[in-house]
Amino acid sequence: MRYVAAIGALGGGVDGPSLLAALDYDPQFIAADAGTTDAGAFALGSGATAFSKAAVKRDLSLMLRAGLRARVPVIVGSCGTAGADIHVDWVLGIVEDIAQDLHEDLRGVAIYCEQDTAYLAESLAAGRIRPLRHSPELEPDTLAGCERVVGMIGVEALQDALVTDPQFVIAGRCSDAALYAALPLMKGFAPGLAWHAGKVVECGTLACENLGAGVMVVTLRGDSFSVCPVGADLRCTPQSVAAHSLYETAHPYLFREPSGTLDITASTYEQEDDVTVRVTGSRFVAADDYSVKLEGAELVGYQAMIVGGVRDPLIISQLDTWQENIRRYVIGSIERVMGVEIDDRRYRLGFHVYGRDAVMGDLEPLRRPGHEVGIVCTTLAPSQDEATEMAKLCRQPLLHAPIPEWKGAITGFACLHSPAWVEVGPLYRFCLNHVLLPAEGQAVHRLENVNVAASPGRQSALTQVGL
Protein backbone atom coordinates (compact mmCIF):
# COMPACT_ATOMS: atom_id res chain seq x y z
CA MET A 1 0.00 0.00 0.00
CA ARG A 2 0.96 3.62 -0.44
CA TYR A 3 0.35 6.80 1.50
CA VAL A 4 1.38 10.44 1.51
CA ALA A 5 2.97 12.50 4.28
CA ALA A 6 1.87 16.02 3.37
CA ILE A 7 4.09 18.00 5.74
CA GLY A 8 5.93 17.74 9.04
CA ALA A 9 3.99 20.56 10.71
CA LEU A 10 0.49 21.51 9.58
CA GLY A 11 0.50 25.24 9.00
CA GLY A 12 4.12 25.26 7.86
CA GLY A 13 3.10 25.47 4.17
CA VAL A 14 2.01 22.30 2.33
CA ASP A 15 3.34 22.27 -1.22
CA GLY A 16 0.12 22.08 -3.26
CA PRO A 17 1.56 21.00 -6.63
CA SER A 18 3.61 18.21 -5.03
CA LEU A 19 0.60 16.97 -3.06
CA LEU A 20 -1.45 16.89 -6.23
CA ALA A 21 1.32 15.08 -8.10
CA ALA A 22 1.59 12.52 -5.29
CA LEU A 23 -2.03 11.48 -5.91
CA ASP A 24 -0.77 9.72 -9.07
CA TYR A 25 0.83 7.17 -6.75
CA ASP A 26 -2.65 6.07 -5.66
CA PRO A 27 -2.19 6.65 -1.90
CA GLN A 28 -4.63 5.13 0.58
CA PHE A 29 -4.46 8.04 3.01
CA ILE A 30 -2.88 11.46 3.48
CA ALA A 31 -1.61 12.52 6.89
CA ALA A 32 0.22 15.30 8.69
CA ASP A 33 1.38 16.03 12.19
CA ALA A 34 0.24 19.37 13.59
CA GLY A 35 1.92 19.39 16.96
CA THR A 36 5.20 20.09 18.65
CA THR A 37 6.47 20.61 22.17
CA ASP A 38 9.36 22.54 20.68
CA ALA A 39 7.63 25.89 20.71
CA GLY A 40 7.31 25.63 24.47
CA ALA A 41 4.61 24.81 27.00
CA PHE A 42 2.50 27.90 26.28
CA ALA A 43 0.23 26.10 23.80
CA LEU A 44 -0.68 23.36 26.27
CA GLY A 45 -0.85 25.82 29.14
CA SER A 46 -2.82 28.63 27.56
CA GLY A 47 -4.70 26.83 24.77
CA ALA A 48 -3.08 29.05 22.13
CA THR A 49 -1.45 27.67 18.96
CA ALA A 50 1.94 28.17 17.33
CA PHE A 51 0.59 28.51 13.78
CA SER A 52 -2.08 31.03 12.78
CA LYS A 53 -5.59 30.00 11.78
CA ALA A 54 -5.01 31.20 8.23
CA ALA A 55 -1.85 29.10 7.87
CA VAL A 56 -3.53 25.94 9.21
CA LYS A 57 -6.61 26.51 7.09
CA ARG A 58 -4.55 26.83 3.94
CA ASP A 59 -2.69 23.57 4.55
CA LEU A 60 -5.70 21.61 5.76
CA SER A 61 -7.74 22.81 2.81
CA LEU A 62 -5.10 21.52 0.40
CA MET A 63 -5.06 18.18 2.21
CA LEU A 64 -8.86 17.83 2.35
CA ARG A 65 -9.21 18.69 -1.33
CA ALA A 66 -6.57 16.08 -2.18
CA GLY A 67 -8.32 13.57 0.08
CA LEU A 68 -11.68 14.21 -1.58
CA ARG A 69 -10.19 13.89 -5.02
CA ALA A 70 -8.47 10.58 -4.19
CA ARG A 71 -11.40 9.44 -2.00
CA VAL A 72 -9.08 8.63 0.91
CA PRO A 73 -9.04 9.77 4.54
CA VAL A 74 -7.03 12.77 5.72
CA ILE A 75 -5.48 12.21 9.14
CA VAL A 76 -4.16 15.05 11.28
CA GLY A 77 -2.61 14.44 14.70
CA SER A 78 -1.58 16.62 17.64
CA CYS A 79 -3.90 19.35 16.40
CA GLY A 80 -3.29 22.97 17.26
CA THR A 81 0.30 22.50 18.50
CA ALA A 82 -0.43 20.75 21.82
CA GLY A 83 -3.38 18.50 20.94
CA ALA A 84 -5.56 19.46 23.91
CA ASP A 85 -9.35 19.37 23.55
CA ILE A 86 -9.49 23.11 22.90
CA HIS A 87 -7.05 22.63 20.02
CA VAL A 88 -9.08 19.79 18.47
CA ASP A 89 -12.15 22.03 18.56
CA TRP A 90 -10.15 24.86 17.01
CA VAL A 91 -9.17 22.66 14.06
CA LEU A 92 -12.75 21.33 13.74
CA GLY A 93 -13.83 24.95 13.40
CA ILE A 94 -11.35 25.32 10.56
CA VAL A 95 -12.72 22.15 8.91
CA GLU A 96 -16.18 23.79 9.08
CA ASP A 97 -14.87 26.86 7.26
CA ILE A 98 -13.24 24.68 4.62
CA ALA A 99 -16.43 22.64 4.10
CA GLN A 100 -18.28 25.87 3.40
CA ASP A 101 -15.57 27.12 1.05
CA LEU A 102 -15.64 23.83 -0.86
CA HIS A 103 -19.44 23.47 -0.75
CA GLU A 104 -18.94 19.92 0.48
CA ASP A 105 -20.48 18.02 3.36
CA LEU A 106 -17.62 16.36 5.23
CA ARG A 107 -17.81 13.35 7.50
CA GLY A 108 -15.10 12.53 10.00
CA VAL A 109 -14.02 11.68 13.49
CA ALA A 110 -12.52 13.82 16.23
CA ILE A 111 -10.30 12.18 18.84
CA TYR A 112 -9.94 13.91 22.19
CA CYS A 113 -7.25 12.85 24.64
CA GLU A 114 -7.13 15.45 27.38
CA GLN A 115 -6.92 13.77 30.77
CA ASP A 116 -8.91 14.46 33.91
CA THR A 117 -6.37 15.35 36.62
CA ALA A 118 -8.54 13.98 39.43
CA TYR A 119 -8.67 10.67 37.60
CA LEU A 120 -4.90 10.83 37.08
CA ALA A 121 -4.44 11.42 40.82
CA GLU A 122 -6.28 8.15 41.44
CA SER A 123 -4.03 6.43 38.90
CA LEU A 124 -0.98 7.87 40.68
CA ALA A 125 -2.21 6.59 44.03
CA ALA A 126 -2.78 3.18 42.43
CA GLY A 127 0.82 3.11 41.13
CA ARG A 128 -0.28 3.46 37.51
CA ILE A 129 1.81 6.52 36.70
CA ARG A 130 5.52 5.93 36.25
CA PRO A 131 8.35 8.44 35.76
CA LEU A 132 10.49 8.30 32.65
CA ARG A 133 14.29 8.50 32.96
CA HIS A 134 15.68 11.49 34.91
CA SER A 135 12.23 12.54 36.14
CA PRO A 136 11.45 13.45 39.69
CA GLU A 137 8.75 11.55 41.57
CA LEU A 138 5.34 12.96 40.74
CA GLU A 139 3.53 14.62 43.63
CA PRO A 140 -0.29 14.80 43.68
CA ASP A 141 0.08 18.61 44.00
CA THR A 142 1.83 18.76 40.63
CA LEU A 143 -1.09 17.02 38.94
CA ALA A 144 -3.59 19.29 40.63
CA GLY A 145 -1.57 22.32 39.49
CA CYS A 146 -1.60 21.38 35.79
CA GLU A 147 -3.52 23.68 33.49
CA ARG A 148 -3.98 20.80 31.07
CA VAL A 149 -2.73 17.25 30.67
CA VAL A 150 -2.87 15.30 27.43
CA GLY A 151 -2.24 11.59 26.96
CA MET A 152 -0.44 10.74 23.74
CA ILE A 153 -2.57 8.32 21.73
CA GLY A 154 -1.16 5.51 19.62
CA VAL A 155 -2.54 3.67 16.61
CA GLU A 156 -5.46 2.14 18.51
CA ALA A 157 -7.54 5.31 18.77
CA LEU A 158 -6.83 6.19 15.14
CA GLN A 159 -7.87 2.71 14.06
CA ASP A 160 -11.14 3.05 15.98
CA ALA A 161 -11.72 6.19 13.94
CA LEU A 162 -10.57 4.72 10.61
CA VAL A 163 -12.95 1.73 10.71
CA THR A 164 -15.80 4.22 10.23
CA ASP A 165 -14.37 5.09 6.80
CA PRO A 166 -14.10 8.81 7.56
CA GLN A 167 -13.07 11.59 5.20
CA PHE A 168 -11.04 13.16 7.97
CA VAL A 169 -9.64 12.26 11.38
CA ILE A 170 -8.78 15.22 13.60
CA ALA A 171 -6.83 13.93 16.57
CA GLY A 172 -5.51 15.42 19.77
CA ARG A 173 -1.98 14.68 21.02
CA CYS A 174 -0.82 11.70 19.05
CA SER A 175 2.37 9.76 18.45
CA ASP A 176 3.70 11.21 15.18
CA ALA A 177 4.59 7.83 13.73
CA ALA A 178 1.20 6.38 14.74
CA LEU A 179 -0.51 8.69 12.24
CA TYR A 180 1.21 6.74 9.51
CA ALA A 181 1.26 3.29 11.13
CA ALA A 182 -2.44 3.05 12.02
CA LEU A 183 -3.88 2.07 8.64
CA PRO A 184 -0.94 -0.14 7.51
CA LEU A 185 -1.22 -2.10 10.77
CA MET A 186 -4.96 -2.55 10.15
CA LYS A 187 -4.07 -3.99 6.74
CA GLY A 188 -1.67 -6.45 8.35
CA PHE A 189 1.72 -4.98 7.43
CA ALA A 190 4.65 -5.90 9.67
CA PRO A 191 4.69 -3.60 12.73
CA GLY A 192 8.43 -2.89 12.48
CA LEU A 193 8.10 -1.62 8.91
CA ALA A 194 4.84 0.24 9.53
CA TRP A 195 6.21 2.12 12.54
CA HIS A 196 9.62 2.80 11.02
CA ALA A 197 8.13 4.19 7.81
CA GLY A 198 5.99 6.54 9.90
CA LYS A 199 9.04 7.61 11.87
CA VAL A 200 10.93 8.45 8.66
CA VAL A 201 8.20 10.65 7.15
CA GLU A 202 6.67 12.28 10.23
CA CYS A 203 8.78 15.40 9.62
CA GLY A 204 7.85 15.47 5.93
CA THR A 205 10.76 16.15 3.61
CA LEU A 206 13.27 16.50 6.45
CA ALA A 207 14.44 12.95 5.72
CA CYS A 208 15.72 14.15 2.32
CA GLU A 209 19.30 15.06 1.54
CA ASN A 210 18.42 18.73 0.99
CA LEU A 211 15.71 20.98 2.31
CA GLY A 212 12.93 21.84 -0.10
CA ALA A 213 9.19 21.98 -0.71
CA GLY A 214 7.47 18.68 -1.36
CA VAL A 215 5.68 15.69 0.10
CA MET A 216 6.77 12.15 0.92
CA VAL A 217 5.28 8.99 -0.58
CA VAL A 218 5.70 5.72 1.30
CA THR A 219 5.25 2.33 -0.32
CA LEU A 220 4.84 -0.56 2.10
CA ARG A 221 5.48 -4.15 1.05
CA GLY A 222 5.61 -7.46 2.86
CA ASP A 223 9.33 -7.31 3.60
CA SER A 224 10.33 -3.66 3.09
CA PHE A 225 9.18 -0.11 2.67
CA SER A 226 10.33 2.67 0.37
CA VAL A 227 10.32 6.41 0.85
CA CYS A 228 10.17 8.64 -2.18
CA PRO A 229 10.02 12.44 -2.09
CA VAL A 230 7.80 14.27 -4.55
CA GLY A 231 9.09 17.79 -5.07
CA ALA A 232 11.64 19.67 -7.09
CA ASP A 233 15.23 18.52 -6.51
CA LEU A 234 14.35 16.41 -3.49
CA ARG A 235 16.26 13.20 -2.98
CA CYS A 236 16.46 10.55 -0.29
CA THR A 237 19.72 8.70 0.23
CA PRO A 238 20.40 5.75 2.54
CA GLN A 239 22.35 8.12 4.77
CA SER A 240 19.70 10.86 4.81
CA VAL A 241 17.00 8.37 5.78
CA ALA A 242 19.16 6.66 8.39
CA ALA A 243 20.30 10.03 9.76
CA HIS A 244 16.77 11.37 10.09
CA SER A 245 16.15 8.80 12.83
CA LEU A 246 18.54 10.85 14.98
CA TYR A 247 16.56 14.06 14.72
CA GLU A 248 15.11 15.29 18.02
CA THR A 249 15.36 11.89 19.67
CA ALA A 250 17.51 10.94 22.64
CA HIS A 251 18.13 7.39 21.36
CA PRO A 252 19.03 6.80 17.71
CA TYR A 253 17.61 3.26 17.40
CA LEU A 254 14.88 2.69 19.99
CA PHE A 255 11.56 4.56 19.93
CA ARG A 256 8.97 3.94 22.58
CA GLU A 257 5.36 3.92 21.40
CA PRO A 258 2.27 3.21 23.52
CA SER A 259 2.09 -0.44 22.49
CA GLY A 260 5.79 -1.27 22.29
CA THR A 261 9.21 -0.23 21.05
CA LEU A 262 10.38 0.31 17.49
CA ASP A 263 13.91 -1.07 17.14
CA ILE A 264 15.81 0.00 14.03
CA THR A 265 19.24 -1.22 15.16
CA ALA A 266 19.29 -3.86 12.40
CA SER A 267 17.58 -1.80 9.68
CA THR A 268 19.28 -1.60 6.32
CA TYR A 269 18.92 1.18 3.80
CA GLU A 270 19.52 0.95 0.05
CA GLN A 271 19.08 3.30 -2.87
CA GLU A 272 16.17 2.01 -4.98
CA ASP A 273 16.24 4.66 -7.69
CA ASP A 274 17.69 8.18 -7.94
CA VAL A 275 15.51 9.59 -5.19
CA THR A 276 13.97 6.58 -3.42
CA VAL A 277 15.34 4.57 -0.51
CA ARG A 278 14.23 1.08 0.46
CA VAL A 279 14.37 0.00 4.10
CA THR A 280 14.31 -3.50 5.56
CA GLY A 281 15.00 -5.20 8.87
CA SER A 282 13.09 -2.90 11.27
CA ARG A 283 11.52 -4.59 14.28
CA PHE A 284 8.74 -3.75 16.70
CA VAL A 285 8.81 -5.34 20.13
CA ALA A 286 5.38 -5.35 21.76
CA ALA A 287 5.33 -4.06 25.34
CA ASP A 288 4.02 -6.02 28.30
CA ASP A 289 2.12 -2.95 29.47
CA TYR A 290 0.30 -0.45 27.29
CA SER A 291 1.57 3.00 28.31
CA VAL A 292 0.29 6.46 27.53
CA LYS A 293 2.83 9.27 27.66
CA LEU A 294 1.51 12.22 29.61
CA GLU A 295 2.27 15.84 28.84
CA GLY A 296 1.23 18.51 31.29
CA ALA A 297 1.76 22.24 31.60
CA GLU A 298 1.67 24.27 34.77
CA LEU A 299 1.59 28.02 35.24
CA VAL A 300 4.91 29.03 36.80
CA GLY A 301 3.99 32.70 37.15
CA TYR A 302 4.11 35.93 35.20
CA GLN A 303 7.21 37.58 33.79
CA ALA A 304 8.51 41.02 33.02
CA MET A 305 11.92 42.04 31.73
CA ILE A 306 14.34 44.85 31.08
CA VAL A 307 16.62 44.62 28.05
CA GLY A 308 19.81 46.60 27.68
CA GLY A 309 23.56 46.47 27.32
CA VAL A 310 26.91 47.45 28.76
CA ARG A 311 29.87 48.83 26.77
CA ASP A 312 32.14 50.17 29.54
CA PRO A 313 35.20 47.82 29.64
CA LEU A 314 35.71 48.56 33.34
CA ILE A 315 32.22 47.30 34.18
CA ILE A 316 32.64 44.33 31.84
CA SER A 317 35.92 43.44 33.57
CA GLN A 318 34.02 42.98 36.85
CA LEU A 319 30.69 41.83 35.49
CA ASP A 320 30.06 39.14 38.10
CA THR A 321 30.56 41.50 41.04
CA TRP A 322 28.61 44.33 39.37
CA GLN A 323 25.73 41.96 38.64
CA GLU A 324 25.76 40.51 42.17
CA ASN A 325 25.69 44.01 43.69
CA ILE A 326 22.67 44.90 41.58
CA ARG A 327 20.98 41.66 42.45
CA ARG A 328 21.49 42.18 46.17
CA TYR A 329 20.26 45.79 45.97
CA VAL A 330 17.15 44.82 43.99
CA ILE A 331 16.29 41.97 46.36
CA GLY A 332 16.47 44.47 49.23
CA SER A 333 14.21 47.02 47.54
CA ILE A 334 11.68 44.35 46.51
CA GLU A 335 11.48 43.31 50.16
CA ARG A 336 11.17 46.90 51.35
CA VAL A 337 8.67 48.12 48.74
CA MET A 338 6.61 45.03 48.00
CA GLY A 339 7.02 43.10 51.23
CA VAL A 340 7.91 39.91 49.38
CA GLU A 341 11.00 37.78 49.42
CA ILE A 342 12.89 36.46 46.38
CA ASP A 343 12.41 32.80 47.27
CA ASP A 344 13.58 31.38 43.91
CA ARG A 345 10.23 29.68 43.62
CA ARG A 346 7.28 32.07 43.40
CA TYR A 347 9.35 35.25 43.19
CA ARG A 348 12.45 35.05 41.05
CA LEU A 349 15.02 37.36 39.56
CA GLY A 350 17.21 36.34 36.62
CA PHE A 351 20.04 37.79 34.54
CA HIS A 352 20.92 36.63 31.06
CA VAL A 353 24.22 38.12 29.96
CA TYR A 354 24.47 37.87 26.16
CA GLY A 355 28.06 37.99 25.03
CA ARG A 356 29.14 35.97 28.05
CA ASP A 357 27.01 32.88 28.81
CA ALA A 358 23.33 33.67 28.20
CA VAL A 359 22.80 31.04 25.51
CA MET A 360 24.48 28.08 27.18
CA GLY A 361 24.19 29.00 30.86
CA ASP A 362 25.69 26.31 33.07
CA LEU A 363 26.93 24.37 30.02
CA GLU A 364 29.11 27.27 28.81
CA PRO A 365 32.82 26.38 29.00
CA LEU A 366 34.06 29.80 27.75
CA ARG A 367 32.68 32.33 30.21
CA ARG A 368 34.51 35.24 28.58
CA PRO A 369 32.57 38.43 27.82
CA GLY A 370 32.96 40.32 24.56
CA HIS A 371 33.65 44.05 24.19
CA GLU A 372 29.98 44.70 24.86
CA VAL A 373 27.36 42.54 26.53
CA GLY A 374 23.61 42.43 26.28
CA ILE A 375 21.69 41.98 29.49
CA VAL A 376 18.16 40.72 29.91
CA CYS A 377 16.96 41.10 33.45
CA THR A 378 13.86 38.97 34.06
CA THR A 379 11.42 38.86 36.93
CA LEU A 380 8.85 36.24 37.88
CA ALA A 381 5.93 36.64 40.28
CA PRO A 382 2.48 35.14 40.89
CA SER A 383 0.84 38.12 39.14
CA GLN A 384 1.77 40.31 36.19
CA ASP A 385 1.45 43.44 38.33
CA GLU A 386 3.99 42.13 40.82
CA ALA A 387 6.39 40.97 38.10
CA THR A 388 6.18 44.39 36.46
CA GLU A 389 6.68 46.12 39.81
CA MET A 390 9.81 44.05 40.34
CA ALA A 391 11.13 44.96 36.90
CA LYS A 392 10.57 48.64 37.66
CA LEU A 393 12.66 48.20 40.80
CA CYS A 394 15.51 46.77 38.70
CA ARG A 395 15.86 49.83 36.48
CA GLN A 396 17.63 52.29 38.78
CA PRO A 397 20.13 49.78 40.22
CA LEU A 398 20.99 48.59 36.70
CA LEU A 399 21.51 52.16 35.54
CA HIS A 400 23.51 53.48 38.44
CA ALA A 401 25.32 50.63 40.23
CA PRO A 402 28.78 52.05 41.06
CA ILE A 403 32.17 50.51 40.35
CA PRO A 404 35.30 51.45 42.35
CA GLU A 405 37.17 52.95 39.34
CA TRP A 406 34.65 55.79 38.79
CA LYS A 407 33.97 58.54 41.30
CA GLY A 408 30.51 60.11 41.21
CA ALA A 409 27.25 59.11 39.51
CA ILE A 410 27.50 56.77 36.52
CA THR A 411 24.95 55.44 34.07
CA GLY A 412 26.35 52.01 33.34
CA PHE A 413 23.46 50.37 31.50
CA ALA A 414 21.97 51.23 28.09
CA CYS A 415 18.20 50.63 28.11
CA LEU A 416 16.65 49.42 24.85
CA HIS A 417 13.07 50.45 25.59
CA SER A 418 11.02 53.21 27.12
CA PRO A 419 9.40 52.32 29.41
CA ALA A 420 12.41 50.20 30.23
CA TRP A 421 10.33 47.21 31.31
CA VAL A 422 8.39 44.86 29.03
CA GLU A 423 5.49 42.76 30.29
CA VAL A 424 6.06 39.19 29.09
CA GLY A 425 2.89 37.53 30.38
CA PRO A 426 2.30 34.06 31.79
CA LEU A 427 5.08 31.48 31.90
CA TYR A 428 4.08 27.84 31.50
CA ARG A 429 6.34 24.88 32.11
CA PHE A 430 6.17 21.21 31.11
CA CYS A 431 5.76 19.42 34.39
CA LEU A 432 5.12 15.78 33.51
CA ASN A 433 7.63 13.31 32.13
CA HIS A 434 5.61 10.26 32.97
CA VAL A 435 3.56 7.46 31.48
CA LEU A 436 0.11 6.30 32.49
CA LEU A 437 -0.55 2.58 32.55
CA PRO A 438 -4.31 2.61 32.07
CA ALA A 439 -6.37 0.21 34.15
CA GLU A 440 -8.56 -2.35 32.38
CA GLY A 441 -11.34 -0.37 30.70
CA GLN A 442 -9.90 3.05 31.65
CA ALA A 443 -10.75 5.54 28.92
CA VAL A 444 -7.78 7.58 27.77
CA HIS A 445 -9.37 9.02 24.65
CA ARG A 446 -12.83 9.87 23.39
CA LEU A 447 -14.06 9.55 19.83
CA GLU A 448 -16.68 11.77 18.34
CA ASN A 449 -18.29 11.35 14.93
CA VAL A 450 -18.45 14.74 13.28
CA ASN A 451 -20.54 15.72 10.29
CA VAL A 452 -19.59 19.08 8.90
CA ALA A 453 -22.16 20.64 6.62
CA ALA A 454 -21.41 22.67 3.52
CA SER A 455 -23.84 25.19 4.96
CA PRO A 456 -23.05 26.53 8.47
CA GLY A 457 -23.58 24.12 11.33
CA ARG A 458 -21.97 21.03 12.75
CA GLN A 459 -23.52 17.96 14.30
CA SER A 460 -21.45 15.66 16.39
CA ALA A 461 -22.27 12.69 18.54
CA LEU A 462 -20.23 10.96 21.17
CA THR A 463 -20.19 7.42 19.90
CA GLN A 464 -17.47 5.60 21.67
CA VAL A 465 -15.48 5.72 24.84
CA GLY A 466 -12.62 3.38 25.34
CA LEU A 467 -8.98 2.59 24.99
Next chain:
Amino acid sequence: MRLWECASLIRSKNAGPFWLTFDVMFSAAPPYEHVKRSGVLTAERFAELYGLHVEDVDAFECDQALAFKFSIPRPRIQGDFGDADMHGGQQYAPLLEIEVPQP
Protein backbone atom coordinates in the same frame (compact mmCIF):
# COMPACT_ATOMS: atom_id res chain seq x y z
CA MET B 1 42.08 19.73 11.82
CA ARG B 2 39.11 20.76 13.91
CA LEU B 3 35.90 18.71 14.06
CA TRP B 4 33.80 21.29 12.18
CA GLU B 5 36.22 21.08 9.25
CA CYS B 6 35.50 17.40 8.64
CA ALA B 7 31.86 17.07 9.76
CA SER B 8 28.94 17.88 7.45
CA LEU B 9 26.67 19.03 10.28
CA ILE B 10 27.05 19.55 14.01
CA ARG B 11 23.76 20.31 15.74
CA SER B 12 21.89 20.27 19.02
CA LYS B 13 18.15 20.10 19.67
CA ASN B 14 15.59 19.29 22.31
CA ALA B 15 14.64 15.64 22.46
CA GLY B 16 11.41 16.47 24.22
CA PRO B 17 11.27 19.11 26.98
CA PHE B 18 13.58 17.21 29.34
CA TRP B 19 16.50 16.13 27.13
CA LEU B 20 19.08 17.70 24.86
CA THR B 21 20.58 15.75 22.03
CA PHE B 22 23.69 16.47 19.95
CA ASP B 23 24.47 15.03 16.50
CA VAL B 24 27.84 15.12 14.75
CA MET B 25 27.22 14.04 11.17
CA PHE B 26 29.43 13.27 8.17
CA SER B 27 28.68 13.19 4.45
CA ALA B 28 31.09 10.34 3.68
CA ALA B 29 32.36 7.24 5.41
CA PRO B 30 36.14 8.02 5.44
CA PRO B 31 36.01 11.11 7.71
CA TYR B 32 33.42 9.43 9.95
CA GLU B 33 35.54 6.31 10.29
CA HIS B 34 38.64 8.41 10.84
CA VAL B 35 37.06 10.40 13.68
CA LYS B 36 35.68 7.18 15.15
CA ARG B 37 39.08 5.50 15.09
CA SER B 38 40.88 8.56 16.44
CA GLY B 39 38.91 8.33 19.70
CA VAL B 40 38.62 12.11 20.11
CA LEU B 41 34.81 12.10 20.22
CA THR B 42 33.72 10.04 23.20
CA ALA B 43 31.31 10.31 26.12
CA GLU B 44 34.30 11.23 28.32
CA ARG B 45 35.39 14.06 26.02
CA PHE B 46 31.82 15.33 25.76
CA ALA B 47 31.36 15.28 29.54
CA GLU B 48 34.63 17.16 29.99
CA LEU B 49 33.67 19.87 27.45
CA TYR B 50 30.28 20.49 29.04
CA GLY B 51 31.29 20.05 32.66
CA LEU B 52 29.09 16.97 33.18
CA HIS B 53 29.47 13.58 34.82
CA VAL B 54 30.18 10.98 32.17
CA GLU B 55 27.37 8.77 33.50
CA ASP B 56 24.90 11.50 32.49
CA VAL B 57 25.99 11.33 28.85
CA ASP B 58 24.43 8.75 26.53
CA ALA B 59 26.80 8.31 23.58
CA PHE B 60 26.14 6.47 20.31
CA GLU B 61 28.15 5.75 17.18
CA CYS B 62 25.68 5.36 14.32
CA ASP B 63 27.54 3.69 11.48
CA GLN B 64 24.71 3.67 8.92
CA ALA B 65 23.91 7.32 9.52
CA LEU B 66 27.63 8.24 9.64
CA ALA B 67 26.96 10.11 12.84
CA PHE B 68 27.81 10.41 16.51
CA LYS B 69 25.02 11.13 18.95
CA PHE B 70 25.14 12.39 22.54
CA SER B 71 22.10 12.87 24.75
CA ILE B 72 21.98 14.53 28.16
CA PRO B 73 19.23 15.53 30.58
CA ARG B 74 18.45 19.21 30.12
CA PRO B 75 20.14 21.41 32.78
CA ARG B 76 16.82 23.30 32.92
CA ILE B 77 13.46 22.11 31.65
CA GLN B 78 12.72 23.59 28.24
CA GLY B 79 11.26 27.06 28.71
CA ASP B 80 11.44 27.03 32.49
CA PHE B 81 12.45 30.29 34.19
CA GLY B 82 16.11 30.81 33.35
CA ASP B 83 16.21 28.60 30.25
CA ALA B 84 17.45 30.70 27.35
CA ASP B 85 17.39 28.18 24.49
CA MET B 86 13.78 27.12 23.91
CA HIS B 87 14.66 24.71 21.09
CA GLY B 88 18.03 23.65 22.44
CA GLY B 89 19.47 24.57 19.07
CA GLN B 90 22.55 26.55 20.17
CA GLN B 91 24.27 24.19 22.58
CA TYR B 92 26.69 22.48 20.18
CA ALA B 93 29.40 25.15 19.75
CA PRO B 94 32.01 23.64 22.12
CA LEU B 95 32.14 20.53 19.90
CA LEU B 96 33.36 22.50 16.86
CA GLU B 97 36.85 23.01 18.17
CA ILE B 98 37.64 19.39 19.05
CA GLU B 99 41.02 18.69 17.49
CA VAL B 100 41.03 15.72 15.11
CA PRO B 101 44.47 14.27 14.23
CA GLN B 102 45.39 14.29 10.54
CA PRO B 103 44.55 10.98 8.80
